[in-house]
Amino acid sequence: MSKAEDRRQDIADYVMRYGQIRIEDLVNHFGVSRMTIHRHVDQLAQQGIVRKLHGMVTVLPSGVYESTFRYRQSIGRAEKEALAHAVLPHVEAGQVVMLDDSSTAGAVAPLLAEVKPLTVITNSLHAGTALAEAGDVDYICLGGQYHSTYNAFIGLLCENAIARLRANLLICSASAVCDGTAYIQDQHVVRVKQAMMRACTKRILLLEHAKFGKIALHALDDLTAFDAVLVTDGLDAAVANQLREAGVRLQIVKTVAA
Structure with missing residues (x-):
């Protein structure tokens, strides 16, 4: 898995742990730029793993997130x-x-x-x-x-x-x-x-x-x-x-x- 894929997986796991999290908190937790966080979150959203809305990132309803094949395959x-x-x-x-x-x-x-x-x-x-x-x-x-x-x-x-x-x-x-x-x-x-x-x-x-x-x-x-x-x-x-x-x-x- 590439470094970028590792980080996306870490972000997905972190969001799942808390249910929802602010973009700013992800920036502080992972120590990367807002642009980098936005790029990873956008890709996770395209995969159907998270939802991005008004500066927040939330897990999709239970089952959708856990069942998404790309996510299951990556962990x-x-x-x-x-x-x-x-x-x-x-x-x-x-x-x-x-x-x-x-x-x-x-x-x-x-x-x-x-x-x-x-x-x-x-x-x-x-x-x-x-x-x-x-x-x-x-x-x-x-x-x-x-x-x-x-x-x-x-x-x-x-x-x-x-x-x-x-x-x-x-x-x-x-x-x-x-x-x-x-x-x-x-x-x-x-x-x-x-x-x-x-x-x-x-x-x-x-x-x-x-x-x-x-x-x-x-x-x-x-x-x-x-x-x-x-x-x-x-x-x-x-x-x-x-x-x-x-x-x-x-x-x-x-x-x-x-």
Whole structure:
């Protein structure tokens, strides 16, 4: 990530922490010129991450900010890469693998060429772009209504397509985990993910440890519904023990900082 991208991410995180912040406070906090702050904030606003109004910067309504694919893709890159490599041993040549629209599953897509031949099904345009360039991968794109927020296809057409397919393995993620249940902010995204769970024999959930203790609006499923739950190191040991005692098949994944 470039220095400018790092700063935009820091600004987005700072605004999210406080909900709204004055431009002047951003200038003082980051120690850069007003022109630089305005330029970064304008770019974040174009991406649908923040709103700029009358000298203030505010987070867009809950869910829009957290769900924006470009933002999700830009954060936790080391964690996503660690999870992507850790899930590969679960993938076997000859399988049919389904990927959801998460940025975490998107990090898995370019690695699947290492396990071939494969058939890979996804509603993610980002993952599909990587799969289209991979050799010995039979790529199936799930259609439906395209949503730029998620850079993916969702909706009834997508759900119906999934219902007519069967796969060996689902690799997916969630927005938040609270009290042993995975949550997603958008109800339409939840419906697609739940359709994928029904269509797959084995289900693997990939999670960054920072998602634990967070909330989102709609329940996806209990963690016990997954055949494996891969979580990056940093998860509180007491929480990990509680999950295992509850029957969650938990695998801690070591993250190497980039």
